[in-house]
Amino acid sequence: MRPFKTPGLDKTMCGIVGYVGHRPALGILLGGLRRLEYRGYDSSGVVLLNGKGLEVEKAPGKLSALEERLKSHPLSGRIGLGHTRWATHGGVTERNAHPHLSCDRKIAVVHNGIIENYAELRQGLRRHTFSSGTDTEVLAHLIEACYRKLGGHPLRAVTMALERVRGSFALGVVNADYPDLLVAARVNCPLVIGLGEGENFLASDIAALLPHTRRVVPLEEGETAKIDPSGVSIFGPGFARVKRRPLEIAWKADKALKGGYRHFMLKEIHEQAQTVAAEVQGRDGGLDDVRLPGNLQRVVVAACGTAWHAGLVAKTAIEELAKLPVEAGLASELRYGDTPFDRRTLTVALSQSGETADTLAALRLAREAGSPTLAITNVRGSTLAREADQVLFMRAGLEVGVAATKTYTSQVMNALFLALHLGRARGTLPRARFLELLKGFRRLPGQVERVLERTTEIEKVARKHARGYDFMYIGRRYNLATAYEGALKMKEISYLHAEGYGAGEMKHGPLALVDGRLACIAVAPRGRVTEKMVSNIQEIRARGGRVIAVATAGDRLVASVADRVLEIPACEEMFSPVLAVVPLQLLAYHAAVSLGRDVDRPRNLAKSVTVE
Numbered sequence: 267m268r269p270f271k272t273p274g275l276d277k278t279m280c281g282i283v284g285y286v287g288h289r290p291a292l293g294i295l296l297g298g299l300r301r302l303e304y305r306g307y308d309s310s311g312v313v314l315l316n317g318k319g320l321e322v323e324k325a326p327g328k329l330s331a332l333e334e335r336l337k338s339h340p341l342s343g344r345i346g347l348g349h350t351r352w353a354t355h356g357g358v359t360e361r362n363a364h365p366h367l368s369c370d371r372k373i374a375v376v377h378n379g380i381i382e383n384y385a386e387l388r389q390g391l392r393r394h395t396f397s398s399g400t401d402t403e404v405l406a407h408l409i410e411a412c413y414r415k416l417g418g419h420p421l422r423a424v425t426m427a428l429e430r431v432r433g434s435f436a437l438g439v440v441n442a443d444y445p446d447l448l449v450a451a452r453v454n455c456p457l458v459i460g461l462g463e464g465e466n467f468l469a470s471d472i473a474a475l476l477p478h479t480r481r482v483v484p485l486e487e488g489e490t491a492k493i494d495p496s497g498v499s500i501f502g503p504g505f506a507r508v509k510r511r512p513l514e515i516a517w518k519a520d521k522a523l524k525g526g527y528r529h530f531m532l533k534e535i536h537e538q539a540q541t542v543a544a545e546v547q548g549r550d551g552g553l554d555d556v557r558l559p560g561n562l563q564r565v566v567v568a569a570c571g572t573a574w575h576a577g578l579v580a581k582t583a584i585e586e587l588a589k590l591p592v593e594a595g596l597a598s599e600l601r602y603g604d605t606p607f608d609r610r611t612l613t614v615a616l617s618q619s620g621e622t623a624d625t626l627a628a629l630r631l632a633r634e635a636g637s638p639t640l641a642i643t644n645v646r647g648s649t650l651a652r653e654a655d656q657v658l659f660m661r662a663g664l665e666v667g668v669a670a671t672k673t674y675t676s677q678v679m680n681a682l683f684l685a686l687h688l689g690r691a692r693g694t695l696p697r698a699r700f701l702e703l704l705k706g707f708r709r710l711p712g713q714v715e716r717v718l719e720r721t722t723e724i725e726k727v728a729r730k731h732a733r734g735y736d737f738m739y740i741g742r743r744y745n746l747a748t749a750y751e752g753a754l755k756m757k758e759i760s761y762l763h764a765e766g767y768g769a770g771e772m773k774h775g776p777l778a779l780v781d782g783r784l785a786c787i788a789v790a791p792r793g794r795v796t797e798k799m800v801s802n803i804q805e806i807r808a809r810g811g812r813v814i815a816v817a818t819a820g821d822r823l824v825a826s827v828a829d830r831v832l833e834i835p836a837c838e839e840m841f842s843p844v845l846a847v848v849p850l851q852l853l854a855y856h857a858a859v860s861l862g863r864d865v866d867r868p869r870n871l872a873k874s875v876t877v878e
């Protein structure tokens with residue numbers, strides 16, 4: 267196979283699932299797709315191999331459209347593949363949905379990624395009949411051509427084909443001549459194999475495997491695998507056999523169910539008291555197995571989206587407690603910028619999924635420059651976890667909703683712990699203060715619980731403002747991040763116009779937006795900047811804006827200037843981002859529900875952004 271370091275690659279964000287074993291495959295494939303649907307929901311499809319050969323069903327739109335078709339036309343077979351698509355090449359149509367078949371309909375392929383040289387490859391396959399406008403279909407025909415040339419050898423046919431392919435891919439292949447064999451391959455896109463008894467599985471991520479197995483083997487870059495009901499063989503570049511111990515995943519399968527909640531997002535918001543408690547447990551003594559490098563001069567945090575907001579909290583906390591300068595960079599900017607990385611710069615890559623393309627690229631850049639790297643991620647076996655020098659695993663468990671909620675508070679918790687331990691390691695945080703902060707950490711789970719008890723009140727505020735208002739979220743210091751995060755939650759699931767802004771920046775322009783149709787959410791818990799926030803609130807009120815403040819319980823000053831207060835329990839300023847974000851998650855959630863939005867699957871988005 268080609269070298270796998272291909273900087274600058276684009277990737278699609280699809281989900282793949284595969285099964286081979288003794289059970290009917292269709293239900294397993296559909297169950298897996300349901301758990302992967304957050305990776306893309308433009309179209310979906312399945313292929314099963316049975317006595318009639320390969321049978322395919324596909325449908326544009328959400329998975330429910332495919333399920334509907336399969337009700338009247340179920341497919342049988344004990345081996346098969348499924349795919350859920352986030353379109354890049356080719357429109358959202360049935361013919362562009364995966365799986366794609368070879369001309370003789372004996373080889374079927376599902377693919378997550380991009381085939382950069384597909385046009386050139388297609389030229390060389392002129393005798394083949396193409397039936398879609400996708401880059402993926404070229405793989406089915408290319409593998410068919412190699413298979414014929416080799417006179418068989420389903421695995422070698424795949425590796426031979428991939429030698430000619432430029433791009434990134436995770437793929438699953440079935441071949442009608444081999445009714446017990448799935449072939450898988452990965453370059454730059456995630457793929458995990460699940461190990462069962464007399465059955466084995468394949469999926470883009472662990473979530474799809476959980477109902478069946480917690481023993482997984484992640485495929486690494488450039489590897490191919492032969493998967494049959496009795497075992498799995500993995501091969502590295504040059505066809506060298508690879509031995510890898512399976513990982514045992516602690517996540518529970520029921521995390522992939524809504525557990526009585528209307529949406530995953532609501533369930534995940536409510537899980538935060540437990541996930542914050544899980545983050546606190548056993549963290550007094552150190553940062554799990556992480557050994558912080560000495561002699562550091564600075565820290566660079568690389569992240570995207572919500573994770574970047576947690577990165578901003580990391581910056582404020584590390585600068586306060588460890589007295590180290592921190593750059594919290596958007597990974598998409600860092601990867602093409604000239605930020606100096608070196609041996610004395612600790613690079614912290616923050617990513618829930620551990621698969622975000624830009625964050626991985628920034629990490630690789632830092633590593634190449636000799637910077638020690640630390641990943642903070644939720645997913646064991648993810649690319650980020652494997653490539654970083656050290657890993658701090660979040661303890662949020664599986665998150666299904668596209669909008670990050672519990673993984674945000676977990677990221678913030680880990681960022682704070684990192685700051686705390688850096689402070690201790692550098693001698694800038696006295697022991698007495700360290701112990702005091704630890705006490706504050708232990709109070710957080712109960713405090714999150716208290717915020718969650720206010721759901722009904724927040725729902726009322728959300729319903730009142732969901733129609734007819736634009737939103738401006740403002741904050742300072744630790745809660746600048748909360749303002750950004752609150753606004754992101756609102757826009758991504760309700761599609762309402764919401765901006766996050768530094769409160770001190772309002773006079774530099776955004777104040778012009780203030781009128782009776784602007785709802786301003788001021789994140790103003792007790793801390794170094796409360797009084798500054800109070801002035802900013804007054805300036806907005808004086809211009810006819812409506813202000814809903816997130817403030818510390820009993821804070822009369824903030825209450826006296828805001829139209830409405832959403833209270834959070836008293837805590838150290840440093841901990842307030844964990845508490846203050848919860849009412850904002852609920853506000854966005856209830857606004858979106860009252861507008862009838864698809865909360866768990868917002869339009870145009872996918873949970874794992876493996877496209878740059």
Ligand code: M6R
Pocket residue numbers: 570571572573616617618619620621622625668669670671754758873874875
């Ligand atoms: O998996 P990551 O933490 O790297 O994901 C980063 C962003 O794509 C993610 O946080 C995104 O912004 C969320 N959907 C926001 O809710």
